[in-house]
Amino acid sequence: xxxxxxxxxxxxxxxxxxxxxxxxxxxxxxxxxxxxxxxxxxxxxxxxxxxxxxxxxxxxxxxxxxxxxxxxxxxxxxxxxxxxxxxxxxxxxxxxxxxxxxxxxxxxxxxxxxxxxxxxxxxxxxxxxxxxxxxxxxxxxxxxxxxxxxxxxxxxxxxxxxxxxxxxxxxxxxxxxxxxxxxxxxxxxxxxxxxxxxxxxxxxxxxxxxxxxxxxxxxxxxxxxxxxxxxxxxxxxxxxxxxxxxxxxxxxxxxxxxxxxxxxxxxxxxxxxxxxxxxxxxxxxxxxxxxxxxxxxxxxxxxxxxxxxxxxxxxxxxxxxxxxxxxxxxxxxxxxxxxxxxxxxxxxxxxxxxxxxxxxxxxxxxxxxx
Amino acid sequence: xxxxxxxxxxxxxxxxxxxxxxxxxxxxxxxxxxxxxxxxxxxxxxxxxxxxxxxxxxxxxxxxxxxxxxxxxxxxxxxxxxxxxxxxxxxxxxxxxxxxxxxxxxxxxxxxxxxxxxxxxxxxxx
Numbered sequence: 259x260x261x262x263x264x265x266x267x268x269x270x271x272x273x274x275x276x277x278x279x280x281x282x283x284x285x286x287x288x289x290x291x292x293x294x295x296x297x298x299x300x301x302x303x304x305x306x307x308x309x310x311x312x313x314x315x316x317x318x319x320x321x322x323x324x325x326x327x328x329x330x331x332x333x334x335x336x337x338x339x340x341x342x343x344x345x346x347x348x349x350x351x352x353x354x355x356x357x358x359x360x361x362x363x364x365x366x367x368x369x370x371x372x373x374x375x376x377x378x379x380x381x382x383x384x385x386x387x388x389x390x391x392x393x394x395x396x397x398x399x400x401x402x403x404x405x406x407x408x409x410x411x412x413x414x415x416x417x418x419x420x421x422x423x424x425x426x427x428x429x430x431x432x433x434x435x436x437x438x439x440x441x442x443x444x445x446x447x448x449x450x451x452x453x454x455x456x457x458x459x460x461x462x463x464x465x466x467x468x469x470x471x472x473x474x475x476x477x478x479x480x481x482x483x484x485x486x487x488x489x490x491x492x493x494x495x496x497x498x499x500x501x502x503x504x505x506x507x508x509x510x511x512x513x514x515x516x517x518x519x520x521x522x523x524x525x526x527x528x529x530x531x532x533x534x535x536x537x538x539x540x541x542x543x544x545x546x547x548x549x550x551x552x553x554x555x556x557x558x559x560x561x562x563x564x565x566x567x568x569x570x571x572x573x574x575x576x577x578x579x580x581x582x583x584x585x586x587x588x589x590x591x592x593x594x595x596x597x598x599x600x601x602x603x604x605x606x607x608x609x610x611x612x613x614x615x616x617x618x619x620x621x622x623x624x625x626x627x628x
Numbered sequence: 629x630x631x632x633x634x635x636x637x638x639x640x641x642x643x644x645x646x647x648x649x650x651x652x653x654x655x656x657x658x659x660x661x662x663x664x665x666x667x668x669x670x671x672x673x674x675x676x677x678x679x680x681x682x683x684x685x686x687x688x689x690x691x692x693x694x695x696x697x698x699x700x701x702x703x704x705x706x707x708x709x710x711x712x713x714x715x716x717x718x719x720x721x722x723x724x725x726x727x728x729x730x731x732x733x734x735x736x737x738x739x740x741x742x743x744x745x746x747x748x749x750x751x752x753x754x
Contacts, residue, residue, distance in 0.1 A: 293688070299686075299687040299688070300664075301662075485687060489687060554664075554709070554712065556685050558690065579687055581662075586664075586665070
């Protein structure tokens with residue numbers, strides 16, 4: 259008898275809601291997710307930047323950890339953030355690292371009253387939990403909470419709109435969070451996001467999420483799909499795991515060494531530290547850069563990058579048309595000696611070479627509230 | 629100008645003497661979404677029936693545009709390369725892709741009529 263493994267496609271609590279909003283769905287990390295709604299990617303992108311948009315990111319893992327003081331030690335073995343000095347309700351962008359310093363996943367970790375909450379990428383969450391669990395003991399409890407949805411509200415009007423519904427959120431600074439009351443429940447709101455705009459991520463029970471989204475829509479907040487999420491984050495110079503980051507790339511190569519805590523860089527004690535210490539002193543062979551093609555051509559993922567004298571020097575990991583920049587934008591890895599801003603490069607698209615330049619990141623100026 | 633004929637790959641063709649004008653259909657632009665890049669062929673290029681002739685990219689992906697008919701390119705529409713978004717607004721009018729001198733009118737005759745194409749789109753939703 260043949261064994262048949264049926265992979266069931268997962269859906270977020272808002273699946274039918276998206277359907278009624280006219281979403282086009284794509285399979286993403288095992289979930290049926292909206293790629294766009296009726297108006298299309300460019301309009302969704304622009305309305306996020308000019309007003310506000312909401313994103314259902316409930317496919318991402320909301321992983322909660324509790325435990326005694328040894329929990330910090332355990333997590334610091336795989337996460338290079340300074341968790342000891344992370345204040346309650348403060349968040350950091352960080353990674354899970356493997357023994358070679360490669361990035362298993364990138365994440366946001368928040369100190370809670372009882373421990374930590376880590377937001378994990380949907381495609382990585384199962385493996386992430388396996389990797390983290392290696393360092394946990396019976397004194398540590400953990401839970402991937404599938405009863406919670408996660409809604410990102412992004413854009414300049416986000417604060418005004420959310421403050422009316424949940425008084426107090428306006429006082430949150432970028433990368434901090436807190437518990438708030440809503441409809442007789444506690445929900446957790448952080449001021450953060452993935453678009454380069456001011457905004458919030460709201461962790462809310464699956465039961466109440468529709469009501470929250472009803473309110474947002476009544477305030478002219480448009481639903482935004484994965485398509486515009488990608489153009490927004492790329493303009494903001496933010497990495498997408500599985501494209502710009504993977505297990506073979508370390509934080510120094512990814513130009514994310516700022517995300518390794520200063521104290522941890524010096525003292526180490528985390529996976530891959532030896533390798534990373536060496537790279538911090540001597541530099542890496544390749545490094546992540548921003549890229550702007552000279553014309554209108556779009557250099558998508560895997561586009562080969564050549565020097566002006568025709569030597570292959572790297573590859574593109576993300577590339578699209580940036581609606582707010584009104585030009586194509588890309589990110590990729592080049593040999594470090596070609597990483598200086600303004601360096602002329604060539605991009606091979608459909609067998610033809612097009613000019614481009616190493617460009618500053620982000621392509622679009624951020625407006626976070628600090 | 630003759631009536632428009634349509635291909636299964638969502639191009640349209642109209643004929644004026646032995647010069648064909650080719651573009652992509654409204655249905656194609658609706659599937660593609662926001663068009664942000666167009667590359668059209670230069671005059672003099674020979675194209676085969678169903679051969680790759682132009683490129684169209686939306687925010688989502690790059691797609692080839694095929695010539696539904698063989699011939700030699702006489703003109704690529706530079707206006708759409710300069711303003712790719714115009715393909716979304718007038719795909720079956722001003723935003724044609726290229727013109728070509730055809731070799732065999734029989735290839736044109738074999739393409740679908742408007743009614744046949746509409747039926748084809750209904751039966752093959754993407």
